[in-house]
Amino acid sequence: MADLQDDLHTAAEVGRADEPYPQEAVVVGPEEYRPVSDPDDAPLDRARAVLAAHPVCDGYSGLPWTLRGLPWYDLDLGESAVDADLPRLRKGQVGAVFWSLHLPDGHDAGRALTTTLEQLDLAQRVAAHEAGLRPARTAGEVVDARNCGRVAVLFGPAGAPALGDSLSVLRSLHALGVRVLTLTGTSWAGPAGLTRFGEEVVREMNRLGMVADLSYASASTIRRTLVVSKAPVLFTRSGARDLRPHPANLPDDLLAAVGEAKGLCLVPLTAEQAGPTVRDVADHLDHVRTVAGPDCVGLSGTYDTGGAHPQELRDPSCYPRLIAELLRRGWEESDVALLTWGNVQRVLRASAFTAHLARERRKPSTATITTLDG
Template identity: 85%
Template sequence: MADLQDDLHSAAEVGRVDDPLPEEAVVVGPEDYEPVSDPDDTPLTRARAVLAAHPVADGYSGLPAALRRLPWYDLDLGESAVDADVPRLRKGQVGAVFWSLHLPGGPGGDGAVGATLEQLDLAKAVVAAHEQGLRPARTAGEVADARNCGRVAVLFGPAGAAALGDSLSVLRSLHTLGLRVLTLAGTSWAGAAGLTRFGEEVVREMNRVGIVPDLSHASTPTIRRVLTLSKAPVLFTRSAARALRPHPANLPDDLLAEVGRAKGLCLVPLTAEQAGPGVRDVADHLDHVRSLAGPECVGLSGTYDTGSAHPQELHDTSCYPRLIAELLRRGWEESDVALLTWGNVQRVLRGADFAAHTAQQRRPPSTATITALDG
């Protein structure tokens, strides 16, 4: 990350548900999209106009862990030590962002529950300290409210599966505290062989409370089982196309097609390692995922403040209009761009809430334990 700091500008520049949806729920589809007028008709001008109406919902940020290493910071004024202060979020026209609670150095051991709670506590404190620019959100409606108030909505998650400590009670407690996404990898019940019986019960309870499954870095058997089992849409918070770049977290074409059929959402990371060294490489992955999974199943994952190198043209969150301009040059319809940046994440959040509403009518909180189910 250090080699990218010279590129930073100063702050001054800166679901699938079996039951019908509730009657009050309104999901806006592509047919309801109204094109944005563009008097200058240049891709960058058009990109900014589209983003003004449909801002970026960024699927992954490592900011909480990055801030933990700093002795002092002010995200409202501008902070050159990170990629995503408030001025650059606004310049990049970001309307919502998921803050990762993943633990540095891996999934964690016995201390993972406490360490995740500390990350969550820090993240909530940061939002509270920057209330002029940031607002916490848990639902699609709260995300939209934050945007309408001129704030960037912050959603907490993903966290690692180890954060549960193999306890469904801890899962429910984390949800109550604000967790909205959980990565299903790196545990005995969600490993290389797939989900165990307890792992399946975790997914059912996630559906019941409204936590979205994240399948980036999960094994193929786990991915396929969750796609079949989950009644809510799933996320891949950091997965591009393996056909274009053979990274282990990227998805092969057959899985991308399955994600499309299940109406999941693949969030393509803006990193050199997974997508390539240039903005055109990232756009290639977006094209590929859209062609296989469909325009309603592809989104954006900045993956900023994670220590990953980014394409030179996308070195921080202020650069999103450059990527959208590249897509418009390639002939993307503005309606598909609106889904990519905002609509698809909103659909997943709504789907998780609808699935939870349905499941809570059908079953009480699960009392299952890993000892009882997996022996």
């Protein structure tokens, strides 16, 4: 039913439209949320009230790889060996999370597809059997999970090396539920930018409804993908390079380009990329919002990846502290709602709308890297 509802939107909403995309309502009882306008209310109470109606959609979690190394775990009751178990997700008012299928640095490239599928198999089994989770593939299914009191789990990003330069594998990964692919680490998406085959990968992703992740991609790849893709792109782990020099952070000219293309930059809550305090993370969110626009900034917890986090944001239960800091800085509650929930929903819906139109005019691509790149 969620997929059918997605298809009922008008064609004018498809692709990179200038008009705002409709936001999905989250069903909450009156005791859960009330508009807060009293300036004397504590920012933390205001933060929890906003999150009750507009929960966090966390753009990146390394949990699948972490779970591979555990002999036993119980995410629903609580698990000290991970950052993002269900009690902490609920306390942080997280409504959805993307589970990364990335492989660690130095992993055998020849086993990229096999290891990606092993992670996906584990992720699907965990998401389907833990009582507080529910797998999701569409924006509608994300909302359905939230309205049932579950945390929606979306699968991806996966790494482009898993494709093995095959569009057939791309289609198979999409059929298995992968919804985000990171365009790095291949000959067709490298320092020189997208090759002809790389552009065909992006077009096929548009036809399928798979979102391109450009964190850690070269500037040339980013700029060309913004031109080729008819659907919004994601940066699952990128802050502002003007505030903190890091290879995955974006300079202002690229942030502005992302804003023009209606893409989405998800700021990571890591000390390495954003800084050691909650104020540093808020500085990045302020900067991205100013340069790219309030429709183009989101949150990426980056928990269970082995990275260090600001002390005040040590796990997902601390999300209200970050939102409270933004409210202290004068963020409107409507902009916070976009940051936590609305912007990711827009990208998911825009990707589905674009795919709906693309499938009407484009058959599955039979191109190969040999025929296009020689």
